[in-house]
Amino acid sequence: MVGQDRQWFRSCVGLGDMSGTGTDVSFCAHTLALPGDEPLVVLDTHHDERFRDNPLVTSWPFLRFYVGAPxxxxxxxxxxxxxxxxxxxxxxxxxMLAQLVDLSGVAAALFALKEEASVRARTAAALLREEWRHALTLEAGKVGSWVWDIRTGEVACNETFRRMYDLPETGAITFAQVLEATQGVDRTAIEAGIEASLRNGVDFNIEARAASTGRWLTMRGRVYQRDTEGKPLIMMGASIDITESKQSADQTRLLLRELNHRVKNTLAMIQSVARQTIRQNPDPRAFIDAFSGRLQTISEAHVLLADRDWSGVHMDEVIAAQLGPNFRSHPDHADVQGEDLMLPADHALGLGLILHELTTNAHRYGAWSTKTGVVSIIWTIQESPRRGLALQWRESGGPAVPAEREYGLGARLIERSLGKVLDSEVKLEFRPEGVAADVWMPLPAEPA
Structure with a gap:
């Protein structure tokens, strides 16, 4: 084997431990330099100017004769x-020269076969890596792949597909087993979809539920091979678990229905408040002043509920909307006591409107209209005879409340704001020492 600077003896007889030489003293390099594929024949190196002074001639092994076939x-x-x-x-x-040329051809064939085997091995290794990559990609994506031999009915599939349909972990799988692994109500649609794909060549795409788990699976397939008469032979495809997306879609539809219901109720509430406010305040400026605060309270409650998918609002958030976010750590003329809890949507809306009317009245006429007035807000959770929230609002230190006070819109709103909460109760009193309100609302039972 001749390289640029060195030649290697890959197979040799009679040269002892000699494994190669530099290319500058190589006889074989001259063989390769000849045009065509004729062998190089040197009968006597002493009579050949190319080799007369070659170290391989003047010293061991003292070469005098050479014949080489490329x-x-x-x-x-x-x-x-x-x-x-x-x-x-x-x-x-x-x-003998012809035999040498034939033997060089055999050597060349062996080199070619070895190279071909090496290429095949590299190709096989590359295919194996690609198959592993493909399998890992399907596994990571939770995709069940399958190939259906329509003639035999056998289905070759990966482990993900077997797990999806709760099929045996080993052994052959038939299409009848796959069909049996889906819920009965969905099998007719599967059979119709496959029939259309086999007959018309359209892609097969069906959503069905697994019989054992009830999870939603989408199966997609296509005929990839037909015989000379056009009859389908092989169908290939994939299955994906779409349960989460189905549940998400159902949840979205539920939230939209709930939102639609809430919007209708809220619009009705706003219309009622607006009508009552304008009756009490016919002057446009007075109406805007009275109505804007109530509308803002409803709006803030809706924002809180929307952020939590209408699952409810914390009691502290309802209080903070009226008293400020620091009412626990730095109360301003307020004494707030009670354990934070989650309020259902209607409870939060109604209580928020009650507290808005009470705080507005306290700032204008009650305890907070002076520097010495204090408002006490205390609530507890009652477990018997029925679980519910009991809240007390007490004002003190403010101006004396007149014995005969006009029963205004704010008072009516306070008593009617929990109309959506069944079995609720609001009791409002204008005591001489200050306004007192008692609110009771039923609460859902705690989860076990």
């Missing part, structure tokens, strides 16, 4: 098969 692989000369001797010759037997 080894050609893929049109390239990569080395030679040669015979060397310390004894010169007068001639070279043509038949």
């Amino acid at each position: 080894i050609i692989v893929g049109g390239h000369k990569i080395g030679s098969l040669c015979v060397l001797s310390a004894t010169p010759r007068e001639s070279a037997d043509p038949e």
Whole structure:
């Protein structure tokens, strides 16, 4: 084998431990330099100017005779098969030269076969890596792949597909087993979809539920091979678990229905408040002043509920909307006591409107209209005879409440704001020392 700077003896006899030489003293390099594929014959190196002073001639192994036939692989000369001797010759037997050329061809064929085997091994390794990558991609994406041999009915599939349909972990799978693994009400649609795909060549795409788990699965497939008469032979496809997306869609529809219901109720509430406010305040400016605060309270409650998918609002958030976010740590003329809890949507809306009316009245006429007034807000959770929230609002230190006070819109709103909460109760009193309100609302039972 001849390289740019060195030649290697890959197989040799009679050269002892000699494994190669530099290319500058190589006989075989001259063989490769010849045009065509003819062998190089040197009968006596002492009479050949190219080799007379070659170290391989003037010292061991004292070469006097050389014959080399090039080894050609893929049109390239990569080395030679040669015979060397310390004894010169007068001639070279043509038949033996022909045998040497044939043997060099055998060597070339062996090199070609080895290269082909190496290429096949690399290709097989690359295919194996690609198959593993494909399998890992399907596994990571939770995709069940399948190939259906329509003639035999057998289905070749990956482990994900078997788990989806609760099929045996090992052994052959048939299409009848896959169909049996889906819920009965969905099988007719599956059979119709497959029939249309086999007959018309359209893609098969069906959503069905697994019989064992009830999870929603989408199965997509296509005929990939037909015989000369057009009959389908092979169908390939994939299945994906779409349960979460189905549940998400159902949840979205539920939230939209709930939102539609809430919007209708809220609009009705706003219309009622607006009508009552304008009756009490016919002057436009007075109406805007009275109505805007109530509308803002409803709006803030809706924002809180929307942020939590209408699942409810914390009691502290309802209080903070009226008293400020720091009412626990830095109360301003207020004494607030009670354990934070989650209020249902209607409870939060109604209580928020009650507290708005009470705080507005306290700032205008009650305890907070002076520097010495204090408002006490205390609530507890009652477990018997029925679980509910009991809230007390007490004002003190403010101006004396007149014995005969007009029963205004704010008072009516306070008593009617919990109209959506069944079995609720609001009691409002204008005591001489200040306004007192008692609110009771039923609460859902705590989860077990």
